[in-house]
Amino acid sequence: MEPIRVVQMGLGAVGCGIAQTAMGRSQLQMVGAIDVDPAKVGRDLGELLGVEEALGIPISASLGDVLASQPVDVVLQATGSHIPDVVHQLKEIAEAGCDVVSTCEELAYPWLRHPELAHEIDAKARECGVTILGTGVNPGFVMDTLVLVATAVCSGIRRIESRRIVAARERRLALQQKIGSGMEQAEFRQLAARDEIGHVGLRESFYLIAAGLGWEIPAAQETIEPVFAEERIPTEDFDIVAGQVAGIHQTVHGASEGRELMLDLTMSMAAAASQDSIKIEANPPMHVEVVGGTHGDQATWSMVANMVPRVAAAPAGLLTMLDVGLPRAIG
Amino acid sequence: MEPIRVVQMGLGAVGCGIAQTAMGRSQLQMVGAIDVDPAKVGRDLGELLGVEEALGIPISASLGDVLASQPVDVVLQATGSHIPDVVHQLKEIAEAGCDVVSTCEELAYPWLRHPELAHEIDAKARECGVTILGTGVNPGFVMDTLVLVATAVCSGIRRIESRRIVAARERRLALQQKIGSGMEQAEFRQLAARDEIGHVGLRESFYLIAAGLGWEIPAAQETIEPVFAEERIPTEDFDIVAGQVAGIHQTVHGASEGRELMLDLTMSMAAAASQDSIKIEANPPMHVEVVGGTHGDQATWSMVANMVPRVAAAPAGLLTMLDVGLPRAIG
Numbered sequence: 001m002e003p004i005r006v007v008q009m010g011l012g013a014v015g016c017g018i019a020q021t022a023m024g025r026s027q028l029q030m031v032g033a034i035d036v037d038p039a040k041v042g043r044d045l046g047e048l049l050g051v052e053e054a055l056g057i058p059i060s061a062s063l064g065d066v067l068a069s070q071p072v073d074v075v076l077q078a079t080g081s082h083i084p085d086v087v088h089q090l091k092e093i094a095e096a097g098c099d100v101v102s103t104c105e106e107l108a109y110p111w112l113r114h115p116e117l118a119h120e121i122d123a124k125a126r127e128c129g130v131t132i133l134g135t136g137v138n139p140g141f142v143m144d145t146l147v148l149v150a151t152a153v154c155s156g157i158r159r160i161e162s163r164r165i166v167a168a169r170e171r172r173l174a175l176q177q178k179i180g181s182g183m184e185q186a187e188f189r190q191l192a193a194r195d196e197i198g199h200v201g202l203r204e205s206f207y208l209i210a211a212g213l214g215w216e217i218p219a220a221q222e223t224i225e226p227v228f229a230e231e232r233i234p235t236e237d238f239d240i241v242a243g244q245v246a247g248i249h250q251t252v253h254g255a256s257e258g259r260e261l262m263l264d265l266t267m268s269m270a271a272a273a274s275q276d277s278i279k280i281e282a283n284p285p286m287h288v289e290v291v292g293g294t295h296g297d298q299a300t301w302s303m304v305a306n307m308v309p310r311v312a313a314a315p316a317g318l319l320t321m322l323d324v325g326l327p328r329a330i331g
Numbered sequence: 332m333e334p335i336r337v338v339q340m341g342l343g344a345v346g347c348g349i350a351q352t353a354m355g356r357s358q359l360q361m362v363g364a365i366d367v368d369p370a371k372v373g374r375d376l377g378e379l380l381g382v383e384e385a386l387g388i389p390i391s392a393s394l395g396d397v398l399a400s401q402p403v404d405v406v407l408q409a410t411g412s413h414i415p416d417v418v419h420q421l422k423e424i425a426e427a428g429c430d431v432v433s434t435c436e437e438l439a440y441p442w443l444r445h446p447e448l449a450h451e452i453d454a455k456a457r458e459c460g461v462t463i464l465g466t467g468v469n470p471g472f473v474m475d476t477l478v479l480v481a482t483a484v485c486s487g488i489r490r491i492e493s494r495r496i497v498a499a500r501e502r503r504l505a506l507q508q509k510i511g512s513g514m515e516q517a518e519f520r521q522l523a524a525r526d527e528i529g530h531v532g533l534r535e536s537f538y539l540i541a542a543g544l545g546w547e548i549p550a551a552q553e554t555i556e557p558v559f560a561e562e563r564i565p566t567e568d569f570d571i572v573a574g575q576v577a578g579i580h581q582t583v584h585g586a587s588e589g590r591e592l593m594l595d596l597t598m599s600m601a602a603a604a605s606q607d608s609i610k611i612e613a614n615p616p617m618h619v620e621v622v623g624g625t626h627g628d629q630a631t632w633s634m635v636a637n638m639v640p641r642v643a644a645a646p647a648g649l650l651t652m653l654d655v656g657l658p659r660a661i662g
Contacts, residue, residue, distance in 0.1 A: 021486050027545075141484055145657070149480045152637050152658035153472055153630035155352050214358075214662045282660075283633070284626035288619060295615035299484035302614070306483050322657055326476070327483035329613075331545045 003029035004312050007072045007098075009089070010079035011035040011048055011059065013174060014103055014300060018076050020049050021301035027330050028308055032066035033059045063096055074308050077102040081200040083114045083121075090121050094128040099311050101304050105201035107134025108144070109208040109320055122318035131314045133324055135307050137299035138164065139201035142276050142290065143263055144208040145321045151213065154282035159260040160209065163277045164293070166267040168247055170274065171296060173237050179267045180226060182238055183245040188226040198224045198250055199265055206252040206263050212322050217261060220254035227268040235269065246270040306330050334360035335643050338403045338429075340420070341410035342366040342379055342390065344505060345434055345631060349407050351380050352632035358661050359639055363397035364390045394427055405639050408433040412531040414445045414452075421452050425459040430642050432635050436532035438465025439475070440539040440651055453649035462645045464655055466638050468630035469495065470532035473607050473621065474594055475539040476652045482544065485613035490591040491540065494608045495624070497598040499578055501605065502627060504568050510598045511557060513569055514576040519557040529555045529581055530596055537583040537594050543653050548592065551585035558599040566600065577601040637661050 006028050008019040015035075023030045033045040038061075040048060046055035060066045063075065075093045080086045083106045093100050110118035125132050134140070143162045151157060168176050180188045180197055191197035203222060210217050229246040232239060240246055247268025254261055274293025280286040310324040321327065337359050339350040346366075354361045364376040369392075371379060377386035391397045394406065406429045411417045414437045424431050441449035456463045465471065474493045482488060499507050511519045511528055522528035534553060541548050560577040563570060571577055578599025585592055605624025611617040641655040652658065 024486060137484055145483070146480065148657060148659040149477065151660035152476070153468055153625055153633050154660050155355060155629070155633040155636065157660055212657070212659050284629040285623075286625065287622040289622055291618040291620060292616075294484055294617065298486070298615040302484050302486040305486065322659075325656055326479060326543070326653055326658075328479040328543050328653075329482035329485050329488055 001027070003027055004308055005029050005031045005071060005073045006308060007032040007034060007063065007066055007075050009034045009063065009075050009077045011040055012078065013172065014297070015078035016049055017297055017301040018078055018304045019045065022076060022305040022308070025305050025330055028305065030057060031070055031072060033057055034061070034063060034066060035059055036061065063093060063098070067096055072096070072098050074099040074101060074312055076304055077104065081105045083107060083110060083117050087117050087121060090132060091124050094124045094130045094132065097128060097130060099130050100132040101307050101311050102132065102134045103136045103300060103304060104134050105136070105139055106204060108136070108139035108201055109204040109211065110134065110318060112203060112207045118318060125318050126316045129316045131311045131316055132318045133307060133311050133320070135303055135321060137294055137296055137303055139205045139208065140321060141299065141303055142294045143202070143265070144205040145327060146288070147209055147278050148212045150278050150286045150288050151280060151282070154280055154284065154286060157213070157259060157280060157282040159262070159281040161262045161264065161279045163264040164266070165271050165273070165275045166293065166296060167271040167274045168267050168269045169235065175267070175296065176235065176237070176269060179247045180245040181247060181269050182240045185226055185228070185245065188245045192224045198248055199267065202250055202252045202263055202265055206254065206261060208320060208322070209261060211320070215256060215259055215261070217254035217256045220252050223251045225249045227266065227270060229270055233269050240269055302329070332358070334358055335639055336360050336362045336402060336404045337639060338363040338365060338394070338397055338406050340365040340394065340406050340408045342371055343409065344503065345628070346409035347380055348628055348632040349409055349635045350376060353407060353636040353639070356636050356661055359636060361388060362401050362403060364388055365392070365394060365397060366390055367392065394424060394429070398427055403427070403429050405430040405432060405643055407635055408435065412436045414438060414441060414448050418448050418452060421463060422455050425455045425461045425463065428459060428461060430461050431463040432638050432642050433463065433465045434467045434631060434635060435465050436467070436470055437535060439467070439470035439532055440535040440542065441465065441649060443534060443538045449649060456649050457647045460647045462642045462647055463649045464638060464642050464651070466634050466652060468625055468627055468634055470536040470539065471652060472630065472634055473625045474533070474596070475536040476658060477619070478540055478609050479543045481609050481617045481619050482611060482613070485611055485615065485617060488544070488590060488611060488613040490593070490612040492593045492595065492610045494595040495597070496602050496604070496606045497624065497627060498602040498605045499598050499600045500566065506598070506627065507566065507568070507600060510578045511576040512578060512600050513571045516557055516559070516576065519576045523555045529579055530598065533581055533583045533594055533596055537585065537592060539651060539653070540592060542651070546587060546590055546592070548585035548587045551583050554582045556580045558597060558601060560601055564600050571600055633660070
């Protein structure tokens with residue numbers, strides 16, 4: 001079987017991780033890399049990834065530049081969390097006839113926050129005969145896809161609770177900062193009120209589960225609260241003193257027709273260990289634990305690479321994890 | 332949306348459980364029931380299920396009898412564990428133009444033990460434009476599908492171990508007897524040597540995982556050993572004395588190109604608690620536990636009912652859990 005030709009679009013920390021991971025897959029062939037940063041354009045991808053030998057893959061400024069020299073099957077997009085920020089790129093990729101696997105969090109269930117943009121993207125994808133999928137570890141796997149799969153053996157579901165604890169001390173600085181570590185309470189609350197802090201994707205996971213189960217839950221409630229440090233938390237890069245923010249606790253909850261869905265996410269420098277947990281009240285009940293949690297970064301990199309053949313084989317359109325077959329690792 | 336019209340074929344303990352479960356689904360409409368037992372034919376399905384009021388669904392002797400009075404979309408087959416025992420029925424159902432969700436264990440990965448029959452069934456299904464799927468809790472879910480989904484966030488998999496412990500004391504008598512409870516060692520070993528005891532489906536799970544991951548493991552090794560009672564085990568129906576067989580311990584193991592797959596199943600009256608466990612050595616590693624295990628009977632009933640819309644929407648052919656989309660509960 002011919003390898004699937006992929007291009008990495010976006011070479012931040014996530015994009016570089018995906019590129020490195022995808023290059024380890026025999027079913028995929030990395031044929032290009034794209035970033036808007038002029039300081040990266042023109043350099044060899046290997047240099048950016050810290051690989052000793054040059055890969056012979058120059059970083060391009062645009063997909064057009066890559067396509068000028070060879071065909072591309074699938075673009076791996078890691079350029080933004082919000083649909084309005086990536087919609088222009090998605091349309092451009094579709095018009096070039098390439099499928100997309102994207103880490104854009106809002107794309108995991110795009111029909112929620114941006115139904116009009118989602119329809120535009122979907123129409124463009126169908127018109128161009130390409131598939132577009134948003135995925136990753138969260139949203140995309142641990143608090144939605146894995147939850148849905150766990151329901152496959154259940155009847156009469158009354159309540160689903162998915163709880164994720166991320167021990168942020170084990171994670172990179174960008175995540176530690178994203179969750180407000182070291183902030184004062186007032187600053188956190190101001191940012192939260194302006195929607196400028198918190199995990200993007202929890203509502204998407206919620207509505208992906210609801211859509212997968214055929215549950216109509218019109219009004220899910222979201223909460224975002226700071227987690228406070230109870231004692232001094234020293235880290236490599238900064239210290240958090242007692243009383244300062246150590247992380248976030250975010251929930252999305254909704255109920256309808258006697259069925260209840262609760263997603264509960266804590267990402268905190270104070271958390272002792274990571275853990276993912278799914279509890280389904282049903283016949284039979286299911287209680288799934290991912291001991292030690294599902295690693296955020298590495299899992300996202302793997303998920304994107306693993307979904308490439310699924311997306312390449314899927315029908316055209318803006319799809320979700322409900323539509324692209326059984327997710328699994330590829331060789 | 333119009334409900335999918337289903338018929339239950341086979342009204343043993345598993346078939347009755349599926350029928351009852353399927354009738355609880357708003358997306359499904361039970362329009363008939365079939366059994367070969369003359370003592371059941373002609374009675375109302377509700378009577379067999381212990382429902383107070385008659386359901387108006389007479390038990391028929393054949394699919395033809397059901398089809399004489401109404402159309403059928405999907406047949407839920409629970410009539411045998413081995414492909415040679417059900418192949419005739421499958422062809423008959425296909426010729427009637429109905430899809431099939433079957434609990435036949437060998438059908439979970441039919442290309443292994445009976446490649447020629449599998450090709451015949453597949454050809455017939457395609458010719459008739461119907462879909463045929465073998466599924467259940469095990470094989471079909473806990474030691475294969477769930478394992479595959481857990482790999483979706485992994486790269487560089489070195490070893491996968493799936494371990495299932497069934498505390499047989501919590502299960503029905505038929506299972507307790509199936510695993511050799513109360514036998515003397517010599518009798519167990521004679522039956523094992525003749526392939527007349529043990530769980531059907533562990534090799535199917537093994538090769539379903541291998542196929543899903545694209546691993547070629549030509550020579551998997553299977554072991555079946557008795558588990559002995561260390562002390563007297565009293566049960567509702569019989570007592571097991573120390574030294575007698577309390578259950579089975581069965582494994583399938585294989586390795587190829589530095590990758591290893593181990594399935595390890597214990598079903599024993601001596602087991603204190605049920606538990607399912609998946610350990611994947613990879614980047615990132617994944618360690619999934621189903622606390623308290625996945626209940627065998629109820630999970631199979633649910634799985635069959637939940638997969639009906641997936642199978643109704645899938646392309647024609649003899650498919651596996653790799654081919655029918657994301658498994659999940661239906662309303």
